[in-house]
Amino acid sequence: MGVLLNGLDVEALQQLVAQVQRDPEAARALNRWSARVRWLGGFKGRAYIREHSFLIDEPADLAGKDEAPNAVEYVLGALGACLTVGFVLNATKRGIPLRHLEIALEGEIDNILTFLGLSQEGHPGYREITVRAYVDADADEGTLQAVWTETVATSPVGNTLARSVALRPILSRVAS
Amino acid sequence: MGVLLNGLDVEALQQLVAQVQRDPEAARALNRWSARVRWLGGFKGRAYIREHSFLIDEPADLAGKDEAPNAVEYVLGALGACLTVGFVLNATKRGIPLRHLEIALEGEIDNILTFLGLSQEGHPGYREITVRAYVDADADEGTLQAVWTETVATSPVGNTLARSVALRPILSRVAS
Numbered sequence: 001m002g003v004l005l006n007g008l009d010v011e012a013l014q015q016l017v018a019q020v021q022r023d024p025e026a027a028r029a030l031n032r033w034s035a036r037v038r039w040l041g042g043f044k045g046r047a048y049i050r051e052h053s054f055l056i057d058e059p060a061d062l063a064g065k066d067e068a069p070n071a072v073e074y075v076l077g078a079l080g081a082c083l084t085v086g087f088v089l090n091a092t093k094r095g096i097p098l099r100h101l102e103i104a105l106e107g108e109i110d111n112i113l114t115f116l117g118l119s120q121e122g123h124p125g126y127r128e129i130t131v132r133a134y135v136d137a138d139a140d141e142g143t144l145q146a147v148w149t150e151t152v153a154t155s156p157v158g159n160t161l162a163r164s165v166a167l168r169p170i171l172s173r174v175a176s
Numbered sequence: 177m178g179v180l181l182n183g184l185d186v187e188a189l190q191q192l193v194a195q196v197q198r199d200p201e202a203a204r205a206l207n208r209w210s211a212r213v214r215w216l217g218g219f220k221g222r223a224y225i226r227e228h229s230f231l232i233d234e235p236a237d238l239a240g241k242d243e244a245p246n247a248v249e250y251v252l253g254a255l256g257a258c259l260t261v262g263f264v265l266n267a268t269k270r271g272i273p274l275r276h277l278e279i280a281l282e283g284e285i286d287n288i289l290t291f292l293g294l295s296q297e298g299h300p301g302y303r304e305i306t307v308r309a310y311v312d313a314d315a316d317e318g319t320l321q322a323v324w325t326e327t328v329a330t331s332p333v334g335n336t337l338a339r340s341v342a343l344r345p346i347l348s349r350v351a352s
Contacts, residue, residue, distance in 0.1 A: 007217030013239050021294050030238070031285040033248050037256030039277035041183030045260045047253030049245040054230055056257035062206070063189050069225040071258035071333050072209050074250050077223030080213030081232035082247035083345075084221045086291070093293075100352030101215035109207040115262070115330050117269075118197050125335025128342040136352035148347040154291050157247050159301025161341040166304040167334060169259075171324040176276030176312035 006092045013092065044068075075161075076105040076129065082157035083131060090147045090154075091137065100136035105129060129161065182268050189268065220244075251337075252281040252305065258333035259307060266323045266330075267313065276312040281305060305337065 002011030020027050036048045043058040044065060056071060058064025069077065080103040091098055107129045111122035131152075135144055152158055178187030196203050212224045219234040220241060232247060234240025245253065256279040267274050283305045287298035307328075311320055328334055 008219070008239060016237070016239055017292055017294065020289065020292060027289055030288040032282070033252060033285070034280070034282045035245075035249055035252035035256055036281070037253060037260050037279045039260050039264065039274070043184070043261045043264060045257050047245075047256060049249045049253060050235070051242075052245045052249075054245070054250075054253065056253070056260075058261060059226070061192075063184060063192055066227075069211075069223075069228045069230070071254045071261060072336070073211055073225045073228075074230075074254035074257065075333055075336060076209060076211035077213060077225060077230065077232070078247045078250035078254060080211055080223060081221050081250065084213050084215050084232075085219045085234060085247060088215065088219060098215070100350065103213045105211045105213070107209045109209070109332060110335075112206040112332070113196065113203055115332055116193055116196060117326075117330065118193065123335045123339065124330055124332040125337075125339050126332075126341045128344060130344040130346070132346045132348060134348050134350045136350050141349065144349065145347055148345065150293075152343065152345045154293065154300055156285060156288070156291055156300040156302075157251055158343060159286075159299045160248070160251060161301075161336065162343055163299065163301050164340055165302045165337040167328065167338055168304060168306040169324065169328045170306070170308045171321055172308060172310050173317065173320065174276065174310045174312050 005095065006088050006098050008088070008092050010092065072107065072109065072126070075126070076107050079129065079131065079155075079157045079161060080105050082155045083133065083151055086151035086155050087133065087135070087147060090150050091139075094143070094147065096137055096139045096143065096147070098135065098137045100134070102134045104132045104134070126161070181271065182264050182274050184264070184268050186268065248283065248285065248302070251302070252283050255305065255307065255331075255333045255337060256281050258331050259309065259327055262327035262331050263309065263311070263323060266326050267315075270319070270323065272313055272315045272319065272323070274311065274313045276310070278310045280308045280310070302337070
């Protein structure tokens, strides 16, 4: 193990970046991600991702059992997680030790009534998401701002949300 | 408790929809969602959402400890969860009993090298996501297809991804 900065092995990280840069197939593999969600009754489901899984439910006031966050909440958590990883990566690349990083997210759905079929105005997706990063680190204001700007600009989930993704829906009937 | 269909109390669901339709403030409250993500060292973080929380990490080949899915995987899980809830809602509204529902998702990032600062071509967000729904239900093919089409068109996470969300990033320095 090499020198640790922010809990990351700096040398291993450099080797990883060098390998992805050298090997187009390694890079392509990192472009592909998958998941599977199984319905558990009511509004409850479980997502399976590699060797991990997580529960999804709706709050009680949306006819759920409130055993887990719901889908639109997971989107906010995913964006916060992505910006966390990006900030740590970009700070570590510059040799900046972080003491604390927390990201608060507030999302505004355009018009939830369209989800329930009660309105034709607008759409049921997020219209805007405010993201507040709270950082304590050994670096001046300008450097931290540069890390943050780079992090937002290069965030996989940030770009996924800010841009338009092509969805390809396919329905298959199965005997269970 | 009223009649249960697909694990949902049909009467309670109708009352919920009627209340949201009647009360603009109840509808507005359902447009607002929030989350908070705290960095735990390395690429690990925990998202806090109401009384729930979940862990986020990176796989070992991305310098993580692989204790949880990563951010882009949570996005796929969120989309699958949203389409699950929507399908169950729209089938239940039509009185269709479901026996099985599973959704498989495959996402393709445009160019992950841009996340690592190794390329200026393209972007690090998802370019496209293929969503396969596997359903077993007491309904004919055309009806199930209509439920699926309506579900995709009115999905909060589906619309969030298919459209462009305005991100408002703000950085604050704190003493920890």
